[in-house]
Amino acid sequence: MSSTRTPQSTVDIGATNMKRVPSTSLIGRDRHALDVVVDDVTYIVTKAKTKNEKIALLKNVSCAFVHGKVHALMGASGAGKTTLLDVMTTRVTAGEVLGNGVRFGGMPATKALFKTCAAYVEQFDTLLPMLTVQETLNYWAELRARTAEETTEILARVPQIINDLDLTTCKDVIVGDALNRGISGGQAKRTNVALALVTDPDVLFLDEPTSGLDSATSLGIVQMLKNLADSGVTVIATIHSPTSEAFRLFDSLVMLKSGQVAFAGPLNTAVPYLKSLGFAYDDSFNMADFLIATVASEDLDFVQTFKNDAAGQRNVENIKSVMSTKALPPPPQPKVTRGALSKIKTLLKYRTRYNYSNPDFVAARSAGNFLFGFVMMSLFWKIGKPTGEAQDQSTQLNVASLLSMLNILPSFQASGYMPSVVLERAMFYRELDDGVYPLVSYIAYKIIEEGILAIPVSLIAQMMLFLGCGIQGSFFYFWIINYGVMSCGIALAYVCAAAASTMDEANTLLPVYNVVQLLFSGIIIRVESMPKGWAWYRHTLFVRYGWMAQMRNHFKDAPAVFFNDAGEAVDVGDFYGVSNTLTENILAVFGLWLFWIGVAYFTMKYVRHQKR
Structure with missing residues (x-):
């Protein structure tokens, strides 16, 4: 040049x-x-x-x-x-x-x-x-x-x-x-x-x-x-x-x-x-x-x-x-009649229909549940069958451990729900910026999509466990408790995925929180033995409420074969500090589900990883 x-x-x-x-x-x-x-x-x-x-x-x-x-x-x-x-x-x-x-x-x-x-x-x-x-x-x-x-x-x-x-x-x-x-x-x-x-x-x-x-x-x-x-x-x-x-x-x-x-x-x-x-x-x-x-x-x-x-x-x-040219008045705009609900229907119509037909999508949400159900069923085969005085200390401890694992593992398995949020982020930002739907429609669509698929998956997996492990009480309560804990785990996974800038960060946040839940759920360290400064934290954990609900559902007439710190003979529920009624614990699980959905909403609204 x-x-x-x-x-x-x-x-x-x-x-x-x-x-x-x-x-x-x-x-x-x-x-x-x-x-x-x-x-x-x-x-x-x-x-x-x-x-x-x-x-x-x-x-x-x-x-x-x-x-x-x-x-x-x-x-x-x-x-x-x-x-x-x-x-x-x-x-x-x-x-x-x-x-x-x-x-x-x-x-x-x-x-x-x-x-x-x-x-x-x-x-x-x-x-x-x-x-x-x-x-x-x-x-x-x-x-x-x-x-x-x-x-x-x-x-x-x-x-x-x-x-x-x-x-x-x-x-x-x-x-x-x-x-x-x-x-x-x-x-x-x-x-x-x-x-x-x-x-x-x-x-x-x-x-x-x-x-x-x-x-x-x-x-x-x-x-x-x-x-x-x-x-x-x-x-x-x-x-x-x-x-x-x-x-x-x-x-x-x-x-x-x-x-x-x-x-x-x-x-x-x-x-x-x-x-x-x-x-x-x-x-x-x-x-x-x-x-x-x-x-x-x-x-x-x-x-x-x-x-x-x-x-x-x-x-x-x-x-x-x-x-200096005189501006034209803006063209008349129609009164909006297709609100958040119609946008949810559109998201379900196009996205969910194809996700459900995708073997990878379905397998990521079902294979782990079925595999875990089979392993737990074979490991704890008929462990909960004894009733009344036949429930010795070993049986009660094993059943309590089984019920605890049944509540903490769905939260760990929720890591399978995070990639959809992280990988869809670019599309989500584009659609939100273009104003095609309000944020509440996207979150509702995700909850509905995952919630519907979780029903048959959890029913099959929980039926295997209920019958194979000899769980006592109502199957409906046994299933609905697990479904509530799984729903909490999904909402928590959305929070981690929304807060993290990368998939690696999200995969770090969720396990860390779940390990903390396990520590404070009440089975690794009993409530009576927890330092007073940490005792309050157990009230925020959905896995603890789910576990206590399962304990209330299974144990109706367990003999007092344990001794508390005061030397009194108590059953396994009192030994581990299980409180509240079955209904109260179930309501607490679903209340925390709504809480985590709310946290997911505000996280997606105010934490934006795309800076422009």
Whole structure:
């Protein structure tokens, strides 16, 4: 690349008028065309290591993106492209946004406004691997719909979207993952775009939509975006090393350097602008690579030069012109009638149906119970059969130990429920950010999905133990106690999975807490022998209440063959400090189940591992 001085080039950015543009692509309606303006935005975050030091990831960024155009956001790695995209889409979760903010069609950008008129396609595909392309779009359509009528309307768009995005040949193919072959990378990218188009957005944001794709597929993606822009959509995409053919389809360009604007204007003026500064473009090089490499260099202060140049002044005038245009009133929004309950039904309809048909999913939740039941049954065969005076001290100790293990192991086995929360995290954050359901719907769906499957699994496993070990009392109480403890373990697993940033951390948290539960449950160290400072803790443990309930259910007439610290003859229940009635202990188990569900809710709500 050579440097030569040439006369100053001129850039002509015309004023933009807000108007309704008849849609000619996906949906036959008048489009509510929206321009997007970023007005002197600065984004400041606090450094993680030095809490008192703040850095500006974006600094005084100003630019305009008019409707009906495809706009490129470019810059070297770390220039602030994705950060600016996150600010515009109101997805930043840390730091402080300063300045005059972002406006959609003259209206301040808010999460609520974004959900009604815009969509965001993230860089990494977040799709459910077990659904086909058609099912994926139907699933998303039903989640996004706010009314029954809107559900019908959006579902009717899906076939046309599939056709327009060239997904017809793979519409019945599963998305797949690393272990299950599915659609190609390009098809997955187009499917992600299709999800965004389900709601017919007026503004479409994309983070590196051509990343990881071959040149032909990249060109097809950008051509698709160009077609959308021709229908009136405002298309804004970060782009990195696109092919020359794909890059030339963009209409305008904003280049960032160290979080500041180094150029903003029509794409066909970028090369002449740099040429006027002494940086000539060689046609044998990729144009996008030339622009990024030139602006990233330290040969010139490109940020300040652009501000002082006529091109920078035209950018300022263009922003003023767009902002001076009278904003259209927002289109009327329907009264939301599909609330949290309908979203739960949709999650169960698509996710649970496929999870239940997945052998790995079912085996992870049943195999351990059956294996454990068989081992315990063979180890404690008919141990609980003796009644009345036949229950000697050894029998009572063995039965108490068996009942204790029956209550602590379901909590350990709950580790099998954590991966679904950790592995679904990216999808969960995307769906929550897009506002497709409230958090309570997701948690309710998870509890229902796991709870229904746990019923037959626990019934079979507990029947084996009840009959094989000769357990006395009511089978219903024996089963419902175990089911309650298992449910508590599942809720606790959700808390650990939500609190931990990785699967390794979650696999550490749960066993540690369960070992503590075992220590304080009352069988390893008796209640009478516990230090007074720790005695209170046993009242918080669901495994202890479950064990005490099982003890109450089994032991009705056990002889007093033990002696307490006072030298009095007592039965095994009194010896271990079993308290409360059977009913009270069962209620305590399910009360703690609700408590852990509540903790899971607040953990998922306030602990976010994705920082933007």
